[in-house]
Amino acid sequence: xxxxxxxxxxxxxxxxxxxxxxxxxxxxxxxxxxxxxxxxxxxxxxxxxxxxxxxxxxxxxxxxxxxxxxxxxxxxxxxxxxxxxxxxxxxxxxxxxxxxxxxxxxxxxxxxxxxxxxxxxxxxxxxxxxxxxxxxxxxxxxxxxxxxxxxxxxxxxxxxxxxxxxxxxxxxxxxxxxxxxxxxxxxxxxxxxxxxxxxxxxxxxxxxxxxxxxxxxxxxxxxxxx
Amino acid sequence: xxxxxxxxxxxxxxxxxxxxxxxxxxxxxxxxxxxxxxxxxxxxxxxxxxxxxxxxxxxxxxxxxxxxxxxxxxxxxxxxxxxxxxxxxxxxxxxxxxxxxxxxxxxxxxxxxxxxxxxxxxxxxxxxxxxxxxxxxxxxxxxxx
Numbered sequence: 346x347x348x349x350x351x352x353x354x355x356x357x358x359x360x361x362x363x364x365x366x367x368x369x370x371x372x373x374x375x376x377x378x379x380x381x382x383x384x385x386x387x388x389x390x391x392x393x394x395x396x397x398x399x400x401x402x403x404x405x406x407x408x409x410x411x412x413x414x415x416x417x418x419x420x421x422x423x424x425x426x427x428x429x430x431x432x433x434x435x436x437x438x439x440x441x442x443x444x445x446x447x448x449x450x451x452x453x454x455x456x457x458x459x460x461x462x463x464x465x466x467x468x469x470x471x472x473x474x475x476x477x478x479x480x481x482x483x484x485x486x487x488x489x490x491x492x493x494x495x496x497x498x499x500x501x502x503x504x505x506x507x508x509x510x511x512x513x514x515x516x517x518x519x520x521x522x523x524x525x526x527x528x529x530x531x532x533x534x535x536x537x538x539x540x541x542x543x544x545x546x547x548x549x550x551x552x553x554x555x556x557x558x559x560x561x562x563x564x565x566x567x568x569x570x571x
Numbered sequence: 572x573x574x575x576x577x578x579x580x581x582x583x584x585x586x587x588x589x590x591x592x593x594x595x596x597x598x599x600x601x602x603x604x605x606x607x608x609x610x611x612x613x614x615x616x617x618x619x620x621x622x623x624x625x626x627x628x629x630x631x632x633x634x635x636x637x638x639x640x641x642x643x644x645x646x647x648x649x650x651x652x653x654x655x656x657x658x659x660x661x662x663x664x665x666x667x668x669x670x671x672x673x674x675x676x677x678x679x680x681x682x683x684x685x686x687x688x689x690x691x692x693x694x695x696x697x698x699x700x701x702x703x704x705x706x707x708x709x710x711x712x713x714x715x716x
Contacts, residue, residue: 408635434653561697
């Protein structure tokens with residue numbers, strides 16, 4: 346009977362034992378500078394469970410975010426270190442991304458590491474797209490271009506990809522705010538185009554900005570209730 | 572001998588009871604059989620693409636350049652979150668002339684990039700019939716094309 350009790354005890358303890366990978370914070374914050382192309386960070390986590398856990402794989406929800414852990418196995422109570430790298434490119438604003446870690450523990454088969462990416466805006470174009478519907482009056486519409494970075498900027502040139510529109514721009518606040526006005530010649534044809542806005546930014550990736558315009562069919566719901 | 576068998580049976584019953592109890596009360600108990608996750612409103616499966624449009628769709632690859640270069644659906648346009656404006660600028664002619672459904676894919680089932688690209692595309696241009704491929708690039712590859 347002692348063997349029986351021992352097996353019973355082993356069964357009971359194996360049913361209760363589990364791994365528990367946890368971060369000390371709800372999410373890891375990454376704050377790149379406007380000129381950064383890529384930002385890296387390291388983070389600490391711990392296996393708070395009472396069972397060794399094996400890492401089976403990592404999968405990122407965004408191809409812009411890659412992550413790796415320093416080991417393939419973590420003992421109970423052991424602290425681990427992870428490294429994450431985020432390709433900033435033209436991301437702007439606050440983005441929530443996550444990496445899913447697969448483990449061999451049936452009680453924690455997946456562990457999600459959350460990241461918050463906060464990329465400061467340097468150029469803000471509102472609205473990003475100027476839209477007309479087929480048959481609309483061909484009246485001008487405007488977008489506001491704001492330079493919100495540390496250094497002021499100027500628009501030096503604008504070109505349109507379609508000949509069906511004319512445009513002009515004026516400076517509202519020196520080096521900070523412009524109004525770009527676009528007027529279609531007709532609204533007879535479906536059109537998707539862009540304005541290439543060139544600036545004198547010291548940071549190469551902000552020298553070329555895009556705003557879009559379109560002429561499209563009125564959606565059915567709106568066409569029925571104009 | 573009989574005692575040993577009896578003990579083994581008791582152990583087996585206890586193990587079954589423990590397993591049943593764990594499954595019944597565990598907050599994240601796995602399904603006992605595989606079920607197909609239902610499609611979300613903006614999702615389509617490879618099967619649906621074949622059935623509804625005979626595969627005649629415009630593909631958009633929402634992964635990063637390196638993954639696109641390593642392999643993509645033939646004819647797919649590269650349009651990802653990282654270089655969205657710049658890449659979209661290059662696809663304006665294609666999108667303006669397009670009358671086919673647009674299917675956006677990223678790496679696999681867990682990636683969200685295709686959905687983010689779909690949202691940005693719809694915010695930026697009046698593109699209709701845009702869907703996310705369920706399972707992403709892995710689902711396309713699984714069809715053996």
